[in-house]
Amino acid sequence: MSKALASTEDDDLRPEYDLSRLRGGMRGKYYKRATAGTNLVLIEPDLATAFPDGDSVNQALRLLLNAASAAGIRSRRGRSGPNRRLERTAEKRGRSTARR
Numbered sequence: 001m002s003k004a005l006a007s008t009e010d011d012d013l014r015p016e017y018d019l020s021r022l023r024g025g026m027r028g029k030y031y032k033r034a035t036a037g038t039n040l041v042l043i044e045p046d047l048a049t050a051f052p053d054g055d056s057v058n059q060a061l062r063l064l065l066n067a068a069s070a071a072g073i074r075s076r077r078g079r080s081g082p083n084r085r086l087e088r089t090a091e092k093r094g095r096s097t098a099r100r
Contacts, residue, residue, distance in 0.1 A: 043051070051057045
């Protein structure tokens, strides 16, 4: 096989594309616009088999968040109430709430 024949077989571009007109392109021109508002997280390969798509990951994370909030675990966002000292109940102070 000659070199000329081999180079034409490896060329995947169509003949109508003129590479001389493609000069001056900018790499990553729309990167910021494309990634705005997205949160990309890489997971380990063993977890990728358990969660094949984004919907299953979101469902599992929502379930975990609901379980954590039901257990009273605070999130890292600090949605807890004010940091006040707890008051003793009436029974502990020696007063009874029931009438004798």
